[in-house]
Amino acid sequence: MTSSSTNKLIIAAFIIAYLVVLPITASYAAVAYQPDVWVQKTTGWYGDNIYENSPVNQVLSSSVNLGVKASYTIRLQNDGNQPDVHRLTGSAVPTGWTVKLTEVASGVNITSSVLGSGFIYSTSGALRNILVEVTPSASITLGAVFDFVLTLESSNNNTKLDKAKISTTVNGTIPDGQIRLSDGTFVGQDVYSTDRTVQFTSRTVQSGSTASFVVRVQNDGNVAGTFTITGTGSSTGWTVTYYEFSGGADITSAVTGAGKTTPSLSPGASYYVLVAQVQTAASLSGVYTYNGHVSMSNGTISDVVGYDVTTTTVYHPDAMVYEATTTSYIGNNTYNSSAAGQTENRNLGINGQTTYYVRMQNDGNVSEPYIVTGPAGSGNFIITYIDSLNGNNVTTDVTGAGWTTSNIPVGSTRAMKVIVKALNSAIPSEVLDIDVNVTSSHNNTISDTVSAVTTIAP
Numbered sequence: 504m505t506s507s508s509t510n511k512l513i514i515a516a517f518i519i520a521y522l523v524v525l526p527i528t529a530s531y532a533a534v535a536y537q538p539d540v541w542v543q544k545t546t547g548w549y550g551d552n553i554y555e556n557s558p559v560n561q562v563l564s565s566s567v568n569l570g571v572k573a574s575y576t577i578r579l580q581n582d583g584n585q586p587d588v589h590r591l592t593g594s595a596v597p598t599g600w601t602v603k604l605t606e607v608a609s610g611v612n613i614t615s616s617v618l619g620s621g622f623i624y625s626t627s628g629a630l631r632n633i634l635v636e637v638t639p640s641a642s643i644t645l646g647a648v649f650d651f652v653l654t655l656e657s658s659n660n661n662t663k664l665d666k667a668k669i670s671t672t673v674n675g676t677i678p679d680g681q682i683r684l685s686d687g688t689f690v691g692q693d694v695y696s697t698d699r700t701v702q703f704t705s706r707t708v709q710s711g712s713t714a715s716f717v718v719r720v721q722n723d724g725n726v727a728g729t730f731t732i733t734g735t736g737s738s739t740g741w742t743v744t745y746y747e748f749s750g751g752a753d754i755t756s757a758v759t760g761a762g763k764t765t766p767s768l769s770p771g772a773s774y775y776v777l778v779a780q781v782q783t784a785a786s787l788s789g790v791y792t793y794n795g796h797v798s799m800s801n802g803t804i805s806d807v808v809g810y811d812v813t814t815t816t817v818y819h820p821d822a823m824v825y826e827a828t829t830t831s832y833i834g835n836n837t838y839n840s841s842a843a844g845q846t847e848n849r850n851l852g853i854n855g856q857t858t859y860y861v862r863m864q865n866d867g868n869v870s871e872p873y874i875v876t877g878p879a880g881s882g883n884f885i886i887t888y889i890d891s892l893n894g895n896n897v898t899t900d901v902t903g904a905g906w907t908t909s910n911i912p913v914g915s916t917r918a919m920k921v922i923v924k925a926l927n928s929a930i931p932s933e934v935l936d937i938d939v940n941v942t943s944s945h946n947n948t949i950s951d952t953v954s955a956v957t958t959i960a961p
Contacts, residue, residue, distance in 0.1 A: 645675020699809025748775030
């Protein structure tokens with residue numbers, strides 16, 4: 504063996520020995536499974552490396568007319584580091600909607616699988632595009648929304664999944680009725696009901712007064728359109744009038760008839776109606792309630808608001824007075840306890856006599872008797888009170904606890920004579936002031952006072 508061969512053998516042996524003792528290490532990645540769903544928007548694909556259990560970023564939306572198909576495309580990808588078996592499932596499809604799913608590359612209809620136990624396939628790293636077609640039938644309500652959620656999960660680890668949402672809206676108008684008092688805040692926004700008590704307001708008024716409400720219809724749909732407004736009308740004792748809020752045009756006959764058609768309203772735009780309620784005191788005495796409502800409709804969907812007007816119980820005696828030589832009562836519709844604006848004056852000679860007439864009118868809305876009080880005569884005067892209805896002398900009652908009249912209907916009157924006799928002892932320029940007080944028998948804090956002032960002539 505030559506020296507050269509010997510050296511080669513030595514070197515080879517040395518290398519082998521070094522390799523035997525050289526530490527050997529290896530690196531292995533952990534097994535990971537991760538399905539990934541993308542969605543295709545007009546600006547490109549979204550959702551790569553985004554994994555959502557409640558889709559926010561991976562959402563496709565579209566609006567279509569009834570019977571028209573909305574098309575969407577999603578993409579399925581295996582983001583894990585191992586081959587996997589994925590399952591694609593879809594949420595339930597409501598009645599009236601149709602969903603069709605097609606694998607784009609093969610043209611295979613996978614709808615029954617996705618809506619059933621799932622479309623199952625082995626991943627090989629290739630991307631799969633799925634065409635999703637959603638169609639609303641003619642029975643679907645305008646403005647309805649259907650959210651179809653697709654879930655892609657790993658069969659090897661079902662905690663690993665990704666979801667996408669497809670949202671389809673039917674083109675249409677949606678009436679949103681709202682109501683407020685003339686000086687209040689609207690109620691009923693984004694509330695939809697045909698029950699008048701859900702979106703409701705009310706007002707209490709005295710007989711003969713007016714209660715006003717403002718009604719607004721807003722287009723909550725996604726296309727422009729008109730709405731038809733109808734409402735309850737007048738009834739016994741109640742006059743109901745509808746006006747356009749802008750311009751004040753009287754639209755009562757339309758609203759209470761076939762309906763008032765609004766102008767075309769863009770999505771989010773509104774139309775306002777003023778509703779005036781006038782209650783007639785002559786025909787309604789006591790507490791009564793008018794139940795009204797206004798309906799807004801697009802021909803398919805309706806929204807209803809309600810309003811009530813209730814009369815209060817009003818006790819309102821109105822006292823008036825005149826002296827026999829004058830021609831008319833004073834104090835009509837004047838109410839006070841000082842007799843201001845309702846005082847009759849008369850000069851009288853010694854041994855003279857005059858007669859005043861006091862009328863009690865019921866200006867309230869409830870029939871009731873009144874209680875009448877007045878002063879007794881003084882040393883120089885005799886005062887006599889006579890019921891004008893039957894001629895009875897009621898002086899003892901009037902100057903005592905009070906004379907209670909018979910029941911006085913709403914708007915009706917009773918009268919009483921007040922006879923003043925000046926005695927021989929009367930002094931010239933002496934003044935006799937007779938304040939007659941008429942009080943509600945139901946509420947003794949409500950009264951009216953008239954005065955008869957007699958002066959002995961100088």
